[in-house]
Amino acid sequence: MTDSPAASADPRAELAAAARWLAGGGQSPDERATTSDLSIDEALLLHSIGWEPVELVFGASVCSVQTGVWTWGRGELQSPSDAHNLAVGDAAARLGRECASAGGHGVVGVRVDIEVHPRHVDVALVGTAVRPVATGKKVGHPFVSDLSARDFVLLHGSGWAPLGLAFGASFVYAPRRDAGTALRQASQNVELTNLTEALYAARETAMERMQTSGLRMKAGGVVGVQVTEGPIRFARHVIGFTAWGTAVRLAADAHRHVRPEVVLPLDDAVVQFEAESLRGR
Numbered sequence: 001m002t003d004s005p006a007a008s009a010d011p012r013a014e015l016a017a018a019a020r021w022l023a024g025g026g027q028s029p030d031e032r033a034t035t036s037d038l039s040i041d042e043a044l045l046l047h048s049i050g051w052e053p054v055e056l057v058f059g060a061s062v063c064s065v066q067t068g069v070w071t072w073g074r075g076e077l078q079s080p081s082d083a084h085n086l087a088v089g090d091a092a093a094r095l096g097r098e099c100a101s102a103g104g105h106g107v108v109g110v111r112v113d114i115e116v117h118p119r120h121v122d123v124a125l126v127g128t129a130v131r132p133v134a135t136g137k138k139v140g141h142p143f144v145s146d147l148s149a150r151d152f153v154l155l156h157g158s159g160w161a162p163l164g165l166a167f168g169a170s171f172v173y174a175p176r177r178d179a180g181t182a183l184r185q186a187s188q189n190v191e192l193t194n195l196t197e198a199l200y201a202a203r204e205t206a207m208e209r210m211q212t213s214g215l216r217m218k219a220g221g222v223v224g225v226q227v228t229e230g231p232i233r234f235a236r237h238v239i240g241f242t243a244w245g246t247a248v249r250l251a252a253d254a255h256r257h258v259r260p261e262v263v264l265p266l267d268d269a270v271v272q273f274e275a276e277s278l279r280g281r
Contacts, residue, residue, distance in 0.1 A: 036054075037128055038109060049153055052132075052133045054099075054128075056129075060094065062121070063084075063120060063123075065118070075172065076170055084171075085209065088123050095110070096141065096164075099144075104130055106144070107145060108145050109127050114242065117234075127144070128149075130149075154258060158255060159254065159256040163247040165244060166213040168208065169243070170201075170202040170205035173238060173239075174195045174239055175197075210243045218249065223245055225244070226245065227243045
């Protein structure tokens with residue numbers, strides 16, 4: 001297999017060119033100012049593989065939850081589960097459209113902020129649109145990824161490509177305890193099986209939905225998965241489980257092994273100590 005030009009280029013020359021690009025003001029070919037929440041080293045890493053940050057992009061959605069669903073019941077609360085998944089999907093789609101309008105090919109470093117309220121679910125996504133350097137080609141469906149720029153560079157170097165944000169959520173009632181069970185558990189340490197079983201049920205459904213979300217994008221897997229779980233603050237009898245990550249697929253003919261390199265940061269804090277403290281007392 002023939003290496004791509006980006007893979008065969010001299011990393012030192014690429015980093016030097018990236019440093020000159022930043023020193024010159026960091027202007028894109030279309031002379032638009034670049035806005036990014038990436039760190040300096042992340043921007044340099046992007047340039048080392050022939051990519052550049054374009055603009056800070058945002059996507060949000062607020063979806064309503066049906067009235068009265070947080071009262072006691074059994075099984076899954078379908079309305080908040082659907083509202084969560086709809087809100088994340090709409091926010092990711094808007095983030096992708098904003099990326100495309102800025103000329104980006106995808107979004108990296110997406111920060112996911114989800115808030116569940118009694119009447120609605122709020123989702124806000126913020127990330128940096130990126131693209132190959134000096135390209136005027138536009139893509140119809142930019143990828144959305146919560147991977148850092150460092151992880152994106154490693155993924156790109158190994159021949160894999162991010163596709164989008166895979167997600168899933170489930171909210172499940174924790175069954176009521178009868179009076180006898182509550183009295184027996186009040187004076188001893190025992191497992192609260194109603195809460196444990198509700199957490200397992202919510203986790204299984206949420207993970208299955210996240211995997212289904214990735215399969216719809218024809219992904220080979222989901223990486224960088226993050227989860228939140230636990231009782232809902234305003235409805236302690238409801239257990240929620242949410243999961244999201246980046247769906248990826250092998251883009252090269254075969255997986256490429258990445259050669260690790262040792263990097264020593266120059267901004268490490270200097271540790272001060274008394275030389276005499278090394279002597280035994």
